[in-house]
Every structure is written in structure tokens, then in C-alpha cells.
Amino acid sequence: xxxxxxxxxxxxxxxxxxxxxxxxxxxxxxxxxxxxxxxxxxxxxxxxxxxxxxxxxxxxxxxxxxxxxxxxxxxxxxxxxxxxxxxxxxxxxxxxxxxxxxxxxxxxxxxxxxxxxxxxxxxxxxxxxxxxxxxxxxxxxxxxxxxxxxxxxxxxxxxxxxxxxxxxxxxxxxxxxxxxxxxxxxxxxxxxxxxxxxxxxxxxxxxxxxxxxxxxxxxxxxxxxxxxxxxxxxxxxxxxxxxxxxxxxxxxxxxxxxxxxxxxxxxxxxxxxxxxxxxxxxxxxxxxxxxxxxxxxxxxxxxxxxxxxxxxxxxxxxxxxxxxxxxxxxxxxxxxxxxxxxxxxxxxxxxxxxxxxxxxxxxxxxxxxxxxxxxxxxxxx
Amino acid sequence: xxxxxxxxxxxxxxxxxxxxxxxxxxxxxxxxxxxxxxxxxxxxxxxxxxxxxxxxxxxxxxxxxxxxxxxxxxxxxxxxxxxxxxxxxxxxxxxxxxxxxxxxxxxxxxxxxxxxxxxxxxxxxxxxxxxxxxxxxxxxxxxxxxxxxxxxxxxxxxxxxxxxxxxxxxxxxxxxxxxxxxxxxxxxxxxxxxxxxxxxxxxxxxxxxxxxxxxxxxxxxxxxxxxxxxxxxxxxxxxxxxxxxxxxxxx
Numbered sequence: 002x003x004x005x006x007x008x009x010x011x012x013x014x015x016x017x018x019x020x021x022x023x024x025x026x027x028x029x030x031x032x033x034x035x036x037x038x039x040x041x042x043x044x045x046x047x048x049x050x051x052x053x054x055x056x057x058x059x060x061x062x063x064x065x066x067x068x069x070x071x072x073x074x075x076x077x078x079x080x081x082x083x084x085x086x087x088x089x090x091x092x093x094x095x096x097x098x099x100x101x102x103x104x105x106x107x108x109x110x111x112x113x114x115x116x117x118x119x120x121x122x123x124x125x126x127x128x129x130x131x132x133x134x135x136x137x138x139x140x141x142x143x144x145x146x147x148x149x150x151x152x153x154x155x156x157x158x159x160x161x162x163x164x165x166x167x168x169x170x171x172x173x174x175x176x177x178x179x180x181x182x183x184x185x186x187x188x189x190x191x192x193x194x195x196x197x198x199x200x201x202x203x204x205x206x207x208x209x210x211x212x213x214x215x216x217x218x219x220x221x222x223x224x225x226x227x228x229x230x231x232x233x234x235x236x237x238x239x240x241x242x243x244x245x246x247x248x249x250x251x252x253x254x255x256x257x258x259x260x261x262x263x264x265x266x267x268x269x270x271x272x273x274x275x276x277x278x279x280x281x282x283x284x285x286x287x288x289x290x291x292x293x294x295x296x297x298x299x300x301x302x303x304x305x306x307x308x309x310x311x312x313x314x315x316x317x318x319x320x321x322x323x324x325x326x327x328x329x330x331x332x333x334x335x336x337x338x339x340x341x342x343x344x345x346x347x348x349x350x351x352x353x354x355x356x357x358x359x360x361x362x363x364x365x366x367x368x369x370x371x372x373x374x375x376x377x378x379x380x381x382x
Numbered sequence: 383x384x385x386x387x388x389x390x391x392x393x394x395x396x397x398x399x400x401x402x403x404x405x406x407x408x409x410x411x412x413x414x415x416x417x418x419x420x421x422x423x424x425x426x427x428x429x430x431x432x433x434x435x436x437x438x439x440x441x442x443x444x445x446x447x448x449x450x451x452x453x454x455x456x457x458x459x460x461x462x463x464x465x466x467x468x469x470x471x472x473x474x475x476x477x478x479x480x481x482x483x484x485x486x487x488x489x490x491x492x493x494x495x496x497x498x499x500x501x502x503x504x505x506x507x508x509x510x511x512x513x514x515x516x517x518x519x520x521x522x523x524x525x526x527x528x529x530x531x532x533x534x535x536x537x538x539x540x541x542x543x544x545x546x547x548x549x550x551x552x553x554x555x556x557x558x559x560x561x562x563x564x565x566x567x568x569x570x571x572x573x574x575x576x577x578x579x580x581x582x583x584x585x586x587x588x589x590x591x592x593x594x595x596x597x598x599x600x601x602x603x604x605x606x607x608x609x610x611x612x613x614x615x616x617x618x619x620x621x622x623x624x625x626x627x628x629x630x631x632x633x
Contacts, residue, residue: 322470322472323433324470325470325472327430327432327433327454327470328466328469328470328472328524329472329475329480330431330453330454330455330458331430331431331454331455331457331458331463331464331466332458332480332481332484332487332540332544333455333458333459333484333485333487333488333491333544334455334483334484334487335453335455335487336453336455338483338487339455342475342480342483343472343475345474346472346473346474346475346523347474349474350473350474377483377487
């Protein structure tokens, strides 16, 4: 047992019904040391880059909005166990302030795990304030330069002021044995917009909590995501969208392709407060199981206290369409390529919504790299 | 080109083809007619390699090779084409990209150079005229939202692009109105060639008013019970199938 055990979710915690972090208590972790990475090994940045190595901010290349402060320790009682863990163990909070009426362009938070022997546990905390009518694209990217089985528990807090617009793009390519917990909470004022595109490819144990509080009239969010768990990968996204006031809108679509030995969990909660009439909330979760040894758990949850609302949700779990497979094969396309084509089509509907062309291309390449005989798919792009 | 001997096929535990013989030579068009449930579509699908169709006896040779031992994609690359009775809708897979992947899979197999985008597009634009298909459908997902007639025309269009040696057309006339039938038939006729064989599976004679077969076969209860000249189709249209079936029983 290590010190983490005091903070990890307890057995029976309903928020972690399908996802256990208990194994982490038996591992030995080091505290993050000033790590180094070879810059040449890092992927090309999508914009101004904040480089975190093993959870510590190392470089703030061209991001003048960046500062640092004391970590936020106070959280409401309702916060999840992993968020509380972050609040307790974070050593500082990196702050990003986007002034009102500015376009901050693209800011990339790159979380790189260095090539080291003893796994590291880290608790980065980022606080983002987006001024009125400001605009920013925030890329959250997780990469591994080695095979370290780190545990990263990242918290991002975001205040989005009136009329501001935030695009969040998350690309998770953690090490094969890594555990990753991310908790992002965005609070939106009047007419603010938050769009998120999350693609999870890596990691052994991944839990992403995404909470959006639509606190101002006319606020809207769109949450898109893709899970691609393969052998010994468990990827769990919990979203919570809170419609607190009138005329707020949310759209959500998560898709998972689960291969042999993989598991995907999606829990999408929509909360509509009393008086939040005119709420429009659409949610869809689709799962494609590629093997009998693949598992997907999907759970939409609606909690509605207003009368005049439009809420819809749907979830599907299915296998590859055999008729489509045969059709493609009768046209000369091989089995592996046909599977890849259908998997690609399944996730592409979501990937295509990523608005930043560089990031979309890079994410699509990363997804394609996971598909067998994908050379042919070049024809489909 | 195609030589089938005593072919027996089970589908879902039930024997559908019960010793079928058929020989088709290059340049010929054969029509396979027969009542519902006689095994017509099973024949077309087993020749294309549909999984789940169990061959329990007999053989099918394609250009002297064991067709039944080949994977569906291999058959396609070797020049076998199945036009589906119910073309499959595949959301998210672009029709024209799919066709480019298909033609290049065939060309790679033949050791030919892959078509580049320009040459491919030129080919597509030329061949699509054959079936009077709206070019805007090219950039949609495969068959998604196509009308019944558009789906059938898309099958013939694909055939025109892929240029198979052996085309199996499964009930290509079903669900077509008369204008669409004429267009589809004209497309099929344009693709007749001395190097190409076609097998038209059809329940009704009407397609054969437009595409004149060299031989007409009657399939009943899993066997070909009668073969004859094109006039046989007319006779079937007026007299139905019963007499052929009776004749076969008493023979």
C-alpha cells in the first residue's frame, strides 16, 4: 500500500462503478522530479505550447497568458474522489488568463511522460479564465516518450465569461501501462460556448470526467468523443452537463470502438435545474464491439426539474455490419481493410467535427495508425 | 469461364442447392429463372462467396480454378462481380472513394498501376453516363438515401467501372419502374462483350425483353430442371413455372 490509498475512490463509490483505481494503491510511485525530454521527440505543436513533463510545467513557449499560483484546495462535497485527490495533492495551479475581446488562438497543454524507470504520480492543476467575448482553442494532449506506468491526475477548471468561445481538443496517447484521470469543469456565462473533442487512444486505465455548467442564458456546449480501447485498455468518460438557467443548449456524441480485451465506459448525465425552461439537450453514445472479448458499458442519465425542455438520448451497442463487410469484399476490398473502412466510417463522423485542421489531421493519422491495413483508407479521406 | 457441377449448398442448416449444373462461356449471357425459393439468389451469393453458405458437395470452376476456395475479395479481384438484389447502405463510406479503393485493389492484384485521382475521375464520369446516374450521388455515402432505382443503377455503374469478367446480376430488375428498367438494361447491354460472361438471376421475364440472353435456365428446388433458347422465357411468362416443374418430375 502507498499513500495514494487515502485518496483513491473507495469500493462502492457509485461514480466509479465500472472503473477501479484500486490497483494503483499497490504500486510504487515517485514524486515528480524535474524531468527532461528531448524536444526533438515531441510532436509538432498545434499552437503556443505549455510543456508539462511528468506533471510539472517546464516550458511556456510563447504563451503570455500563463502564470502560476497556489493550488485550489477547496472543492464542493459533491466533487469526485479523483478531483478531491488532485486538490489535496497538487503543488501549484497553472493559470491561463485570456483577456476579454481577444482571440488567443491555439494554446496547447502538452503533458509528456519522460522516459524514466520508476513510475511517477502527478497532480497538475490548470485554471483557465476566459474573458468576455474572448476566443481560445485549448489543446490538451497526453504523450509518452517511454513506457513508464505513471499515474497522472489532471484537473482543469475553466471560467468562460459572457459571449466567450472555447474549443477544447483532447488527444490522449498515454503509455500502454499508464493510468490517467482528467477532470475538466467548465462554467459558462451568458451566451458563452464550449465545444470539446476528446479522442482517447492510449493508456491502460483512463477516466475522463467532463463537467459543463451552463450558468448563463444562451450558453451552449457540444461534447464529442472517441474511445478506442484495445487489449488491456479501459477507457471511461463521465460527462455531466448542468443546465442551470433558461435557454441553454447541449449536444453530445461519444463513440467507442472496442477491440478484444478492451473496455469502454460512457456515463452521460444531463441535469436540468428547476426553472431552466427552454433547455435543449441531445445525447448519443454509440459502441462498436469488434470481438466477443470486448465490453462496453453505456449509461445515459437524465435528471430534470424543469417543465419545458427538449431532452433526447440514445445509446447503441453493436458489431460490425456483416452485410456491409460482404458488400465491400465483393468489390475486391480485403477483410482487414473492409473492417478498417467500417471502423473508420464509424468514428469519422465525430472526428470530422474537430475544427482545427492540423489537429484533426494529426488525430486522424493517430486513429488510422491503430487500424490494420489502413493504407487503403487513404482513398477515403 | 464458369463450370458448376453437382453443386450442393446449405444455408442455416437447410439444403438449398441440391446438385446444380451450369456452364457459362465468355461472351454469353445466361438467365436463371425460377419460382421464389428455388435457390436463385443462393446461387448468386455462393458464387460471390457469402459467408455462412456451406458448400456440401460439387464444384465450381472459374477459369479452371476452384472458385469456392477463394475469399470473396479474391474472387472480385479475379473478375467476379455480384450486383446485389438489395445493395447495402454503408453510412460514412463515401461512394466514389470506395469505388477508387475497389478499382485499385483489382489493379494492384493484376499487377497494374493504380489509377490516380484524375484518371479515376475521368473514368467515373464516363461510365456514370451509362446508367444516367446523378453525379451528385457519387459524393454521398454508399447507397445511403438512394432510391431503389438509384441503388440498382449504382450496382451497374460499379460493374461498368470495375469491368468484371463474370457478372452475376441478382434480381437487378426487381423494384424498378419501366424507365429505370430500360436504363439499367441499356447499361447491361453496353457492357456485353466477347470477353465477359453474365448470369442474370430474375424472377420475371421483363428484363429479358431488353437484355436478350443466349440461354435461359429454369431453377427449381435447387436444380436446373430445364434449359432453352430465349423463347423459353416467354413461355414461362405465359404458362408459369408449374409445367416445367411437372415435366422435370416426370422425366
